[in-house]
Amino acid sequence: MRVWQVLSIVLVTSMDGATSIYEGLRGHQVWSVNGDTDGLVSQLRLRGMVDVLHHSGPTQKLRVSPEFASDVLANFQDAGLEYHAVIGDLAAFLQEEENRDRSVRRESEDSCTAHRCSAPLHAQYMTFEQMEWYLKQVNETSPSKISVSSIGRSVLGRDLWLAHLKATNSTGRSVWIEAGIHAREWISSAVALHIIHKLLYDDSVMADVDVYVVPMANPDGYVYTWTNDRLWRKNRRPVANSSCDGVDLNRNWDDHFGVGASSHACSEIYDGLFAFSEPETQALRDAMQKEKDNLILVLSLHSFGQTLLYPWGWSATKEAPGTLQLIAVGKIFVEAIRAATGRHYSVKNSARDLYVASGTTDDWAMAVLGTKYVYTVELRDQGFTGFLLPAAEIVPCSVEVWHGLQEVIKHIIKEETTSL
Numbered sequence: 001m002r003v004w005q006v007l008s009i010v011l012v013t014s015m016d017g018a019t020s021i022y023e024g025l026r027g028h029q030v031w032s033v034n035g036d037t038d039g040l041v042s043q044l045r046l047r048g049m050v051d052v053l054h055h056s057g058p059t060q061k062l063r064v065s066p067e068f069a070s071d072v073l074a075n076f077q078d079a080g081l082e083y084h085a086v087i088g089d090l091a092a093f094l095q096e097e098e099n100r101d102r103s104v105r106r107e108s109e110d111s112c113t114a115h116r117c118s119a120p121l122h123a124q125y126m127t128f129e130q131m132e133w134y135l136k137q138v139n140e141t142s143p144s145k146i147s148v149s150s151i152g153r154s155v156l157g158r159d160l161w162l163a164h165l166k167a168t169n170s171t172g173r174s175v176w177i178e179a180g181i182h183a184r185e186w187i188s189s190a191v192a193l194h195i196i197h198k199l200l201y202d203d204s205v206m207a208d209v210d211v212y213v214v215p216m217a218n219p220d221g222y223v224y225t226w227t228n229d230r231l232w233r234k235n236r237r238p239v240a241n242s243s244c245d246g247v248d249l250n251r252n253w254d255d256h257f258g259v260g261a262s263s264h265a266c267s268e269i270y271d272g273l274f275a276f277s278e279p280e281t282q283a284l285r286d287a288m289q290k291e292k293d294n295l296i297l298v299l300s301l302h303s304f305g306q307t308l309l310y311p312w313g314w315s316a317t318k319e320a321p322g323t324l325q326l327i328a329v330g331k332i333f334v335e336a337i338r339a340a341t342g343r344h345y346s347v348k349n350s351a352r353d354l355y356v357a358s359g360t361t362d363d364w365a366m367a368v369l370g371t372k373y374v375y376t377v378e379l380r381d382q383g384f385t386g387f388l389l390p391a392a393e394i395v396p397c398s399v400e401v402w403h404g405l406q407e408v409i410k411h412i413i414k415e416e417t418t419s420l
């Protein structure tokens with residue numbers, strides 16, 4: 001039985017004990033919906049009335065706030081849609097998760113402090129401050145291998161850190177890895193930090209390329225997921241004349257802006273007033289543009305779904321240049337993952353196989369920078385725990401991405417060398 005279902009039984013009746021950090025989700029429910037052939041859920045999502053947590057085949061899981069529950073219900077009943085609540089109260093659900101996590105936590109709470117943080121944590125997710133402490137420490141202790149710099153500041157003034165892992169045998173090629181652009185996708189930043197750590201001590205093929213990693217592209221949103229709303233996705237931009245905050249940073253890039261996004265501020269996929277309206281996407285854009293001529297691969301890490309998505313996201317009918325090669329290299333990535341941990345990932349087209357999404361990092365990198373290999377990587381899992389992936393999966397998930405990354409880079413370098 002899936003976790004969502006198990007917890008629904010327990011938690012629909014368990015309303016006690018939630019701490020204040022989950023109060024923002026008090027009364028929010030998760031509904032499972034079947035048979036939406038007319039795209040009613042997409043329409044409700046664009047209007048900011050539901051948050052699509054997961055969809056797999058004909059079944060979708062949605063977060064519905066108490067504010068909109070009766071309207072959404074009426075819409076479903078009018079359309080004759082089959083639905084049921086799988087989680088009755090998200091605040092209680094998250095408290096249960098935290099209690100369970102705490103009971104199995106093996107690492108000491110103070111193993112990463114402002115005075116000592118020599119490695120990313122293995123058994124728990126790191127706070128934004130802990131991420132900063134780790135980056136600061138490695139920057140000071142390994143200056144020949146890594147250079148950490150701030151490429152800009154978020155809406156609320158937090159630094160956007162870029163880690164440059166220096167090639168030992170530079171070939172003028174570089175790789176870009178972005179993580180954490182969606183606040184609730186904690187595993188993406190955890191994996192990015194472990195990749196940084198691996199790169200510091202590895203002498204493999206990765207030593208031939210410069211690797212740039214932005215482990216936390218949306219620090220304000222991430223901090224908010226620790227303090228107010230574990231399922232927050234966007235940044236923390238206040239929106240004028242709206243009761244809702246936040247811009248979806250992965251809809252804010254300047255490539256077919258607005259085609260597959262929402263102009264409604266309350267939507268989880270609100271794209272902002274104009275392309276690159278946000279300081280976070282501006283900083284990422286400017287830093288990536290400096291590496292424009294060297295980039296051989298761009299990965300945007302997300303969760304969840306165990307899928308490698310290739311462009312375009314903005315159109316389900318237009319084919320991206322080099323699609324066959326994108327698929328072939330994607331398959332190298334997923335085969336390396338299978339060999340490393342046995343996990344099954346698949347290679348899919350963003351728009352056709354998932355949903356149309358415009359203004360994304362990967363579409364922009366391909367369309368504007370001209371990077372040949374760009375992917376959005378949906379990490380673990382396949383919906384069993386979704387955004388609430390247990391911390392015990394940080395290490396195996398990092399291991400599989402590390403193997404996938406190595407094999408793909410080997411292949412791209414070989415391809416470039418043989419075509420010279």
Ligand SMILES: [Zn+2]
Nearest residue numbers: 182185302303
């Ligand atoms: Zn995401």
